[in-house]
Amino acid sequence: MVREKDKQHIIKVENLRKTYTTIIKPKIIGEEKKKITVALNDVSFSVAEGDFIGLLGPNGSGKTTLIKILTGVLVPDTGEVKVNNFIPWKREKDYLKSIGVMFGNRTGLLFDLPVRDSFELNKIIYEIDEKEYKKRLEKISKLLGLRNLLDVPVRKLSFGQRMRAEIGLIFLHNPKIVFMDEPTLGFDIIVKSKIYEFLKRINKEEKTTIIFSSHIISDVEKLCKEVIILNKGRLVWNGKITALPKIFGNVKEISFTFKKVKNLEKFKVFMKNYKPSIWDDKVSLLINEEKEKDVLSQISEIFETSSFEMKNPDLEALLSKIYKSKMKISKQS
Amino acid sequence: MFVNPYLTAKASFIAGFKETLHFKAVIYTNIFTTILRTFILISLWQNIFHNDSLVSYLVTLSFLCFPGIMPIFRSINEHYESKIKEGWSIAFSKPLDVFLFSVFYVFGKLFIFHVISILTGFFILFFLGSKINVLAFLFAYISIFLFEISIAYFLSSFSYFFYHLWGLRVITSMLYMMFSGLAFPLINVDKNLFAYLQFFPFTVRGHFIAVSLLNNDLFLLFYSCLILLFYSLIIFFLGLFIHRKGIKKFESHGG
Numbered sequence: 086m087v088r089e090k091d092k093q094h095i096i097k098v099e100n101l102r103k104t105y106t107t108i109i110k111p112k113i114i115g116e117e118k119k120k121i122t123v124a125l126n127d128v129s130f131s132v133a134e135g136d137f138i139g140l141l142g143p144n145g146s147g148k149t150t151l152i153k154i155l156t157g158v159l160v161p162d163t164g165e166v167k168v169n170n171f172i173p174w175k176r177e178k179d180y181l182k183s184i185g186v187m188f189g190n191r192t193g194l195l196f197d198l199p200v201r202d203s204f205e206l207n208k209i210i211y212e213i214d215e216k217e218y219k220k221r222l223e224k225i226s227k228l229l230g231l232r233n234l235l236d237v238p239v240r241k242l243s244f245g246q247r248m249r250a251e252i253g254l255i256f257l258h259n260p261k262i263v264f265m266d267e268p269t270l271g272f273d274i275i276v277k278s279k280i281y282e283f284l285k286r287i288n289k290e291e292k293t294t295i296i297f298s299s300h301i302i303s304d305v306e307k308l309c310k311e312v313i314i315l316n317k318g319r320l321v322w323n324g325k326i327t328a329l330p331k332i333f334g335n336v337k338e339i340s341f342t343f344k345k346v347k348n349l350e351k352f353k354v355f356m357k358n359y360k361p362s363i364w365d366d367k368v369s370l371l372i373n374e375e376k377e378k379d380v381l382s383q384i385s386e387i388f389e390t391s392s393f394e395m396k397n398p399d400l401e402a403l404l405s406k407i408y409k410s411k412m413k414i415s416k417q418s
Numbered sequence: 419m420f421v422n423p424y425l426t427a428k429a430s431f432i433a434g435f436k437e438t439l440h441f442k443a444v445i446y447t448n449i450f451t452t453i454l455r456t457f458i459l460i461s462l463w464q465n466i467f468h469n470d471s472l473v474s475y476l477v478t479l480s481f482l483c484f485p486g487i488m489p490i491f492r493s494i495n496e497h498y499e500s501k502i503k504e505g506w507s508i509a510f511s512k513p514l515d516v517f518l519f520s521v522f523y524v525f526g527k528l529f530i531f532h533v534i535s536i537l538t539g540f541f542i543l544f545f546l547g548s549k550i551n552v553l554a555f556l557f558a559y560i561s562i563f564l565f566e567i568s569i570a571y572f573l574s575s576f577s578y579f580f581y582h583l584w585g586l587r588v589i590t591s592m593l594y595m596m597f598s599g600l601a602f603p604l605i606n607v608d609k610n611l612f613a614y615l616q617f618f619p620f621t622v623r624g625h626f627i628a629v630s631l632l633n634n635d636l637f638l639l640f641y642s643c644l645i646l647l648f649y650s651l652i653i654f655f656l657g658l659f660i661h662r663k664g665i666k667k668f669e670s671h672g673g
Contacts (some may be wrong), residue, residue, distance in 0.1 A: 105670075156511045160669040174669065181513035193512075209429040210514050212422075238440065349480050 095157065095262060095294050096132035101125050101164035103150055124150040125161070126318045132296070137288045139305030139326065140298035141404065142315035146300045149188075151315065152266045155296070156186045169261055185255035188236055189267035192247070193254055194239045194312035196313075200250045201235040204257055211258035218257075225253040228283045245276035252280060256287060262294045269304050281308055302404055314404070329403060337377060340369035343388040351387050362405070366391075371398055426515055427522040434526025448531045452538050455480070462543070466474075472603060474548040478628040479600055481539025482555060483562065484533040489594050490563065492587055493524045494570035499577040502664075517574075521567055550631050556637055558627045561643035561650075565623055568650040572657035578664025598624025619649040 103125040109118040125147045132138055140263075142148050153159040154166060157173035157180065166173060171180035196202045208218045224231045229249045239247060248268070255263060269277055285308065287293050299305050305312060306326060314322040322329060343366055346352050355361075359380070361370035368388075372380050377395075384390065438444050459480060463473045498520040534553075543550060573586050580586075595601040597620035604625045607615070615621040622642045630638035 158511060158669070178513045184511070186511040195433055195437070197440060198433065202433055202436060206429050206433055209425050210512055212425075304521065 093134045094386045095134040095169055097165070097167045098131065099129045099165040100156075100159050101128040101151075101154065101166060103147075103159065103161045123318050125315075128164070128315070130313055130319075130320060130321045130323045132294060134294055135288070135292035136308050136311060137284070137295045138297065139225075139231070139309035140296055140315070141300070141302065141305055141312050143300060145317075145320040145327060146315040148300075148315055149266055151229075152186075152264050152296065152298055156184060156264050157181070158365075172227065182258065183261045185258070185260035185263040187251060187255045187263070187265045187268050189265075189269070192239075192251060194240050194247065199238050200231065201234045203239070203250070203254055204235075207254055207257050213258055213310040221257055221259065225256060227417075228286060229253045230279065236310065245272060248272065249276065249280065252283065256293075260293065262296070264296045264298075266298045267300070268297070269299060269301060277304070284308060336371050336398055336403070337374055337395055338369060338371055339380065339384075339393075339395050340367065341384065341388070341390045341393040342366045343368065343390050345389050346387060347389055348387050351383070355383055356389055371403070423515065423518055426518050428668075430519045430522040431526040431529075434523040435529055436526075438527050438530055445530055448534050452534050456538060456542065470546055472605060474543055474546045474632055475599075475603060475605060475628055477539055477542050477546070478548075478550070478632055479624055481535050481542065481600065482550070482630050482631065483558075483598070483624055484600060485535035485539075489569075489591060490524070490566040491570040491573065492591065493528060494521055494567065495573045495583065495587060497524050498570065498574040499583055501505075501576065502577045517571060521614075524565075544597065548632055551634055551636075554634070554636060555631060558631060558639060558643060562623060562627065562648045565646045565650045565653075567621065568654040568657065572660070574651045575657045575660035575664055578661075578667055593620050594624070597621045599628065600624055609618070617645065619646065622646055 089221075102123070105122045105124055107120045107122065109120055111117065128147075140148050140151065150159065155162050155168055155173055157176045160174045169180065169183050171177055171183075173180065194200065195206065204218075204222060207213075213221070226235065229252065231250060231253055234242060234246055234250060234382075239250065242250065252268065255265075269280070274278070284295060288295055295334065297305065297308060310324065310325060310327075312324070312326045312329075313320065358373065359370045361368050370380075459476065460473060463476050464470075467473065498517055498608070501516050501520055536559075540550065540552075569590065573583055573590065576586060577583055597604075597615070597618055599605075604615070604621065616626065622645045626638065626642040628648075629635070630642055
């Protein structure tokens, strides 16, 4: 795929497949059973240099597996992967030096030492010369507000402060590509906005390619123009985030609250056909505009409604439709 | 494949050393426990054995051959095990030799404790009238350290397959205690038994090195260190073999 012809592809993934085999042991005696879980199936995409890509998908969709393959931690069953012209799982020194990896639930900081010591350790690991190190540290500290935190032991930092330090650490060696797996897990709005600002600026100024994985759609919406959506191990969308609603055509989101169900038989059929989301007395569903009249008449027959709303669906609603269904919209945009 | 090993070792040693310096209580505890060990052990040994040469032997073992009370392998193994289990994605996606990092980080952390213990040992031995060649001791210390590193590496390789390595560590420590002479002196052990024990790595690592240091027997020291080196290589390569299998497992399962 050539999304922007003038840009060079830094990540190329073709027909990627990864399965996990779990051995289920019998309770007392009997044969062991093998359970094969397909984590990624026939995933192909490419990312241009300097892109800020959002990796979306529900839990268990294969986001972390994909990031682990791209960072060289996991080896795929089949398929080809080239990141910055390297095969990731060969873990060559030059490749590992060109990437930055952040897993939201893991830490790269030395817990009992001041933040500065972790930065100094990375300076040696990534062979950064003294002059460059000072320049980078100054820039990162300024952008992430780390100046007063550098001499504080990591264990004494708040969660937000620690995560800011963590993000600063992965950008210290000026990596070409940065992989972030659920980095905004548990952030408040202020920390989030500071980090968003930092990531956008680094991406723009240093042309760092960033792969940002999250299941929080609003995070990705704010940061990335393009997204890769995974569902049940399959790639369901790869392209501009703004183009996503257009794929569905004229879809409307109907939401209403009801006092009681008037016709139980028809209610069951309605549930089966439209699979709406129900919370207490609130119902919401996505429908095509052509079916609007039919659905509205069915609702009035089945429910005694107290409030009713019809609007264009937001991204979250569309994605939940994708996640629930087995649909495969577009392999590539 | 990775960055300069010397730089990695230096950086990780400094990080570990700084961590000890950061917790002043650790330094005070080290000094205090060494003083306690000195008084308790020496008064105990003198009362039990009524023999100064036996006390010198036990001081050499306890303060010089086992300077941190616990064998070094335990700390390295615990650190590296946690790196494998918790930090697989973090540590192994860096251009870093994680084991080298663990070894020198732990060495940095234990450095002060070892220095205090070794200096105390030399001090007591001086008063007991035993003289030990410092260079010979340094040679023995390096051999002991290499042996401990290989044991730690070997045990860590099992962390890819088992959730807890606590049991393995305890069993290995028991072997150390029983056969090194630390739990009970091996000086009066039957000579026939020594014919077998002289090739047993834990006995060489403790008893034989202590005896050669005390008697200034450089030939025995060199011979013991050679045996230790031989065992270190075998154990290290066994560990390497299991590690490779473990890494293959992690590459397919994710760790």
